[in-house]
């Protein structure tokens with residue numbers, strides 16, 4: 001036998017022993033879980049874990065091994081907790097997460113608010129999601145739209161959350177934390193911007209271009225080809241078309257939809273101004289009630305974790321360990337806490353799934369804050 005074979009043989013013997021001891025430990029953890037189910041005690045006991053880590057580290061003989069032992073036991077205890085959360089959900093603890101299952105989201109006879117004016121992309125998203133017989137109106141800002149739903153003047157708000165070219169609409173993420181509203185649905189629409197001008201304007205006349213910051217960002221490559229043009233941000237794309245139409249200056253143009261151009265009597269000076277052919281925006285439908293439909297398949301959450309190494313990994317491990325597919329993660333600064341962030345995570349699943357319940361129980365117990373923003 002070569003030395004290597006011999007060493008590996010020894011490692012195998014030790015590993016078998018580790019597996020046997022791990023399983024023995026897990027059996028005791030299950031007993032602990034049953035005790036906690038009966039007594040209502042929390043799964044996570046940070047004090048006990050700290051004593052445990054310090055204790056096992058002190059038993060190691062080198063500083064390298066002390067660090068390794070610490071890491072190893074952090075992981076072992078995290079796994080132990082995950083098993084305990086499973087047993088708790090199996091026993092009906094932490095069930096509904098405060099959400100009620102409904103048959104269908106009402107798409108007619110409701111009042112819907114959107115930001116911008118008619119002809120804006122939000123209006124298009126609303127038309128695509130809801131049926132004809134709704135009452136709808138528009139407000140100036142995203143915040144106003146959330147306020148309308150919060151105050152009960154509207155049932156739903158339609159708001160853009162993400163564009164495939166320009167990325168997230170950061171304001172919406174921040175406002176989601178300011179208001180206690182829930183994502184009830186989503187609508188993706190293709191966004192095909194055009195450059196609009198007065199009917200007697202030519203491309204050569206243009207000196208100023210108006211659009212929503214997202215419109216300008218999505219058409220950056222096109223605008224870069226015209227470095228002399230002054231770019232001016234407007235409240236929304238349709239409002240910028242309206243402005244060009246009202247001010248009647250041949251030097252002014254707007255980046256907006258073809259529909260907005262028709263609405264305000266403008267001419268298309270250039271089409272395909274967004275270089276990404278598949279340019280699309282995802283809109284969320286926000287309501288007041290925590291409800292989800294039976295076949296809802298995406299969950300959006302927001303959490304805050306300790307500002308320390310491994311904290312984010314620990315939170316995400318609940319999603320990974322329960323076999324859930326994470327589809328998106330974003331971080332946003334926490335107001336008044338410099339350089340600390342909250343995380344917005346989307347993953348596939350339904351609030352009824354036991355894997356989802358386990359993961360949410362884990363994150364809720366171990367994060368500083370968890371909000372389930374919706375299951376849709």
Ligand SMILES: C=C(O[C@@H]1C=C(C(=O)O)C=C[C@H]1O)C(=O)O
Pocket residue numbers: 029032043044045046048049052076077078080081
């Ligand atoms: C097993 C327990 O539950 C959790 C897991 C621990 C472990 O695996 O050692 C320690 C403390 C708790 O966070 C316990 O409370 O003892």
